[in-house]
Amino acid sequence: MKHVVWKAYWDFEKEEKWLNEMSSKGMALTDYSWCRYVFTETPNNDYIYRLELLEHVPSHAESVAYIRFLEESGIECVATYWRWIFLRKKSSEGPFDIYSDIESKINHYRRVSTFLGTIGLINLFAFLLNIINGIVSSFRYNSSYLTYISPLVCINGIFGVCLTWLVIGYLRKIFKLKKEKQLHE
Numbered sequence: 001m002k003h004v005v006w007k008a009y010w011d012f013e014k015e016e017k018w019l020n021e022m023s024s025k026g027m028a029l030t031d032y033s034w035c036r037y038v039f040t041e042t043p044n045n046d047y048i049y050r051l052e053l054l055e056h057v058p059s060h061a062e063s064v065a066y067i068r069f070l071e072e073s074g075i076e077c078v079a080t081y082w083r084w085i086f087l088r089k090k091s092s093e094g095p096f097d098i099y100s101d102i103e104s105k106i107n108h109y110r111r112v113s114t115f116l117g118t119i120g121l122i123n124l125f126a127f128l129l130n131i132i133n134g135i136v137s138s139f140r141y142n143s144s145y146l147t148y149i150s151p152l153v154c155i156n157g158i159f160g161v162c163l164t165w166l167v168i169g170y171l172r173k174i175f176k177l178k179k180e181k182q183l184h185e
Contacts, residue, residue, distance in 0.1 A: 002030075002039070003038070003041075004036060004038055004039075005036075005037045006035055006036055006037075007037060008035045010163075010166055011166065011169075012051045012053070012084075012112065016049055019049035020048060020049050022037075023042075023044075023047045023088075024044055024045045026046075027039040027041065027042070028042040028047055028088075029086060029088065031078070031079050032078070032081055034081070045091050046090065046091060047089065047090060048088065048090075048095075049078075049086065049087065049088045050087045050089075050096060050097075050098050051084060051086055051087070052084070052087060052098055052108065053084055053115055055083075056083065057082070057083055058077075058083070058085060067085065074089060074090070074093060075089050076089070083115065102181045102184070103181065106177050106178065109173050113167045113170040116163050116166055116167050117164070117167040120160045120163030120164045120166075122160075123156045124157070124164070125160075126160075127153060127156040127157035130152075130153040130156065131149070134153070
């Protein structure tokens with residue numbers, strides 16, 4: 001039976017955890033699009049899920065080769081969205097870790113923080129431009145500043161701040177991993 005769940009996540013690790021919890025309840029992810037998860041019923045804990053942000057879009061030659069390599073290793077690519085891929089492996093086949101060393105984890109966190117940071121900065125830039133435009137317009141037309149502030153402007157600001165906060169969290173993780181790497185060297 002097919003189940004559709006609408007849910008939004010800011011943090012891919014929390015999303016991964018939730019997908020694995022759904023798997024433990026007998027729900028296997030079969031498709032994803034923006035905030036829309038499609039599940040089918042399977043035996044409990046049949047799959048382990050991981051999410052990865054690729055360096056290029058999934059249709060790029062390097063990404064296609066990488067996904068093919070994963071599939072040859074027994075890992076299934078369930079869905080793609082922008083540069084994100086949703087991967088799963090049968091739990092009966094043992095643990096499923098994409099990153100075997102600290103350096104590969106650091107590189108992935110860098111990709112994620114760069115990706116989210118870029119989107120966050122674009123939103124903050126749009127927010128600031130709209131605020132400046134509102135101030136200039138209020139002086140030019142001698143009216144209230146609030147007349148020129150739309151809900152979209154506020155959403156840009158909130159979205160930009162949230163993404164910036166998330167990026168700071170990933171940068172902290174990178175810093176901790178670098179310290180851990182130095183200890184092992």
